[in-house]
Amino acid sequence: MEYLIAILLPQLLHGVVFGAALGLLALGLTVIFGLLGVMNFAHGELYMFGAYAGIVVIGLTNSFWVALVAAPLLVAAVGAVTEVATLRPLYRREPLYGLIVTFGLALIFREGARQLFGGDMRRILPPIEGSIPLLGMTYPKYRLFLLAASSILLLAIWLFFTRTRAGIIVRAAVQDAEMLDGLGVNVPRVFTLTFAGSAALAALAGLLLAPVFTVYPQMGVEMILLAFIVVILGGMGSLGGSVVAAFVIGIAQSLLTLWMNPQRVAIAIFGIMIVVLIVRPRGFFGREGVLE
Amino acid sequence: MSNLLSWRGWLVFVALAALPLTPWMSKYYMLLAFDALLFGAVAMSLDLLMGYTGLVSFGHAAFFGLGAYATAVLLERGVFSLWLCLGLAAVVVGLYALTVSYFATGRRGIYFALLTLIFAEVVYTFFRYTQTFGGSDGIQGLPAFQVLPGVAIDAPARLYYLVVTYLLLAYLACRVIVRSHFGQVLVAIRENEDRARFLGYNVQRYKMGVCLISAVLTGLAGALYPGRAAYATPDLLHWSISGEFLIMVMIGGLGTLVGPIIGGAFFILLQEKVSSYVQWYNIVVGVVLVLIVLFVPRGLLGLRQALRGRPRGEAVG
16 A cells, blocks of 8 residues: 555656656657658657757746747748758658658757757746645645646647537548549648648647656657657557547556666567557558558 | 669768778767668568568667677687677577567557567666676676687777678568568568458568568677667667667658668767757757658658659558
């Protein structure tokens, strides 16, 4: 019981918190994949940009809350420009070209950040300090805020996709962009705005996680692999699947660190993915036949 | 043999073989040429997969690195024979490639890229944290390997001739494969996988076959690398290296074999020259890659063919 409350429970909660933020990151990746057929290799760099944009805005305004609004908008603008300049010309070509382009973009963004901000680790101080008692343990307030914010965002995204006209258009574009075009919707604009939205989500995840982790130019590289695993596990192109898989991976990673050193955890996560793919090749919620 | 390599091809190899005789080939340039040709050979091996079969592998660094580690482990333990190093590399890389491709080839496009990437990351993590193989430092300070007992490949010129020989043999092997029935089926899979399947070809077996060949060729090149560098480190296995291989193929031109060799050599020379002037070398590489995909998707060689008016189908697919 002691062990449960002192060790297992906080670690479990850490996992849920991390999973929620990972869900934000993976969701953007899944939507873009569904839409353009492109696995965005630069998504991790947009996540990193979110944290650095946060540092810049906090430096200017001294407020985390302003940064929480401004940083995603800045990164969304970067995302929109990038999409129009590099991905739009590739719509009619094989998606694999898009994959390779985003790899190049990731290189440019990462090196750009290193040149602009330097290679050293930075920190953002949590805007909410202290801990509160919770279920017999004490838990940092900021992490609870992180969980609440991520959950609200995930809910909002779900509502967006199910209840709003714009969300339904995006889903229609995932299903059949050509048909949507035929119905008179400006499909390239849908693509660009969705890409910007996915960049904003990545930036939010980056900024929200920054007070828990550290900020450095390579930070996206580590996260993107995890996000890829989440997307594959959830089933390529399945929005709900990504969120579920994000929580599974977040909790698994968090709990496994109790018994293993970090590198074993990394291998164990890969192991989980491989086992899932053997048992259920399309992932948790992937549609049958899609990419199998 | 002669119809595999045009007279111009032979001329290029003769010129490459004569290169060390020229006065300006210092030790530095000899080793630079070694890298250029070695990575050219790797890019060519990747082209079998990317250009001919339409499968983009993001895990070729694992094949390269495993080959390098195979050599390093043997050299460290006092086995100096080049042939044993190559043999071990081929076996290890082959077994690993069969495992990866079994899982990865059942799926298409992006799935293949992601699965090869994640498997490679497992290998990277394993070597990075296993102290038997030196952990993050890798295996350093290796002696030279020997072709025959007592004949060590230690001088830059000998290394250079080794890599020229390897490139020639690997190129001929790739040409034979591409021209064979097997190679034709690969192109059929690239063009229309379903149709190839309906014609009765076991598509997965063909994909696994080409993965195996491409991986082993890459692994053999990897096995030669410690001969020049005297080390094998986990960095060789990192997925950013896989990305560099991909860039080499794109620069040179998909589905041409010769293009990627040029692309690999060009990439190494660019890296060497640009990185000696500026620190933000990766930006240059990234911009070159993006521009090539946007404006010259068929690469340097494809550009030449386009100018000559010989149309070619989209290579990836």
